Amino acid sequence: MTPEPQIIGHHIKFANTLIGTFKKACWHIPEIVGATALALVGIGMAGIGLYNYDKNDGDNREYKWVYTVVRSTDPRACKLKNPVYTQY
Known part of the structure; x- marks a missing residue:
């Protein structure tokens, strides 16, 4: 009889579900x-920032x-920042 190989360390078993795969990924490649x-x-914060930029007429530069x-x-004429710049 050959002896069983000795297990060094500990083995953690994860379920074969999506959550189990996520837990396994967090364990192996955190x-x-x-x-x-x-x-x-x-990416989510950039999307929110672009949405707010577009919502607040962001391309309205002097x-x-x-x-x-x-x-x-033009209805956009009243939104201009400075239609008549009188002083530099």
């Missing part, structure tokens, strides 16, 4: 799981690269 979580949080003519009948 750096990757943590970096992925932080990346997803950053100095632009391209000149834009806005007529007085």
Whole structure:
């Protein structure tokens, strides 16, 4: 009879579900799981920031690269930051 191999350390068994796979990933590669979580949080915050930028008429700058003519009948004319700049 051959002796059974000795197990050194400890073995943790995880369930074969989605939660079990996540727990196994957290156990084996915590750096990757943590970096992925932080990346997803950053993408979510960037999305919220872009939404707020667009909602608050974010492309309404006083100095632009391209000149834009806005007529007085345009509904965006009242939103301009400084339609007549009198002092530099």
